Amino acid sequence: MVDKPNKLIVFQSKEIRRIWHEDEWYYSVVDIVAALTDSTNPRDYWYKMKIRVKEEDGFEPSTVCRQLKVEAPDGKMRATDCSNTEGVLRIIQ
Template sequence: MTDKIKLFDTHQVRAEWDTDHEKWWFSVVDIVAVLTESVDATAYWRKLKQRLKAEGNQTVTGCHGLKMQAADGKQRLTDE
């Protein structure tokens, strides 16, 4: 699997194929950008995680960082 970018309508969503587990990992920030049309999806996701944790929601505690290529071409840590 070599496709690293997935298209969702007109938006790009970064993705990585995990050959060991045979599954795709997607950038949560990119998904948030598509779903919310937020100007700053990173800030939106950060605030959403903060609010969910404050409510005791356990879904965000298992998010691990994954390095993906950013718009500037550098590998940056993102939530998977």
């Protein structure tokens, strides 16, 4: 059993939300995009990236994501695209 199921992790000084779901960690894709791109609007960047990748490669990034509720900056639990480690690696390759 995991002690802190919704613990934040830090990557390159950016917080990445995660949640323990079905016996594995799922990470907020928007947070990963923010950490890797320094985009001013990572949610929009992720939205456009999903469209671009689908058109160019035929890969649907949403297939490796699940909508899970994680704590938002305002303290409320909000649904966001999350992916396990394997899915995250596939998205960023």
